[in-house]
Amino acid sequence: MNARIFLDSNILVYAFGTPKAPVPDPRIEVAEQIVIQGCAISVQVLNEFAQVCSRKAHIDWDRIVGFLEVIKELCGPAVPITLEIHESAAGLSRRYGFNIYDSLIVAAAKRAGCTTVYSEDMQHGQMVEGVRIENPFLGH
Numbered sequence: 001m002n003a004r005i006f007l008d009s010n011i012l013v014y015a016f017g018t019p020k021a022p023v024p025d026p027r028i029e030v031a032e033q034i035v036i037q038g039c040a041i042s043v044q045v046l047n048e049f050a051q052v053c054s055r056k057a058h059i060d061w062d063r064i065v066g067f068l069e070v071i072k073e074l075c076g077p078a079v080p081i082t083l084e085i086h087e088s089a090a091g092l093s094r095r096y097g098f099n100i101y102d103s104l105i106v107a108a109a110k111r112a113g114c115t116t117v118y119s120e121d122m123q124h125g126q127m128v129e130g131v132r133i134e135n136p137f138l139g140h
Helices: 009-017 026-037 043-056 061-075 083-096 100-111
Strands: 005-007 116-118 131-134
Touching (some): 005 009, 005 026, 009 043, 026 061, 043 100, 083 100, 100 116
Parallel strands (some): 005 116
16 A cells, blocks of 8 residues: 555546546546555545445445445555544644545545645645645646
């Protein structure tokens, strides 16, 4: 597992929850390669992934559970969202103006000892208390 990289749920959605289209989306292959290399995740990321797969991609729960098992095998134990992480995230939201869910991602990444968060949704290149936000899809 590459514990220096922490994944936002959107990376997992591209890797597992995006149907293959007639015109391939290059983000799918990039996301698949990232996940195969192993990264850190949190329970929040697993929950968000399941929600998007169920509600937006209309994937049945048997497949979602199968995807979750593969993700946990590749990424290792998910960082739990503890009161400590919640309080850290609230502080990040207050200081940087992030929504609480993005702050939870960064706080969990810090807790896991990660130096980089891969996310399509946050500001590429931003440094947040020693954690760099990167959009791995830029240039693809």
